[in-house]
């Protein structure tokens with residue numbers, strides 16, 4: 001089944017009501033229990049809001065929700081944040097526990113990563129068979145090359161004070177990686 005024909009995905013809108021451009025598919029980031037059946041969504045435990053190691057029950061709940069929600073496309077956001085959230089050890093444990101769920105369910109993972117890219121690349125070694133996309137990506141060409149070499153995707157969007165390093169990185173990204181048509185399909 002092809003889920004959508006629109007070529008671009010907004011990975012991180014907070015709009016509660018669909019108001020997108022015709023060629024943009026929106027994935028809504030929202031708090032639990034707010035329902036909007038019209039939108040595609042992703043589900044995951046964000047590192048900002050976790051202060052403890054996730055319990056088995058919490059992981060089972062996520063796994064079940066991901067399995068049964070008809071409009072859920074991926075696991076996420078999850079990941080590592082060097083400025084906010086729990087200790088590095090707790091964040092990494094929670095991140096890898098969610099990667100295991102994504103692997104078991106063959107779901108892509110939308111990754112939140114702030115100032116932890118070295119560690120992210122190390123962790124990647126054990127998870128190369130899972131599909132990762134880093135959302136809100138703004139880093140330079142050198143790091144981007146490393147990520148693409150590891151098979152990691154990035155999602156990019158314009159922002160008010162775009163610098164030359166960001167635009168240089170945009171030019172570096174392969175043209176064919178700018179549409180979602182090949183990837184957003186499922187059996």
Ligand SMILES: [Zn+2]
Nearest residue numbers: 077112113135
């Ligand atoms: Zn994020």
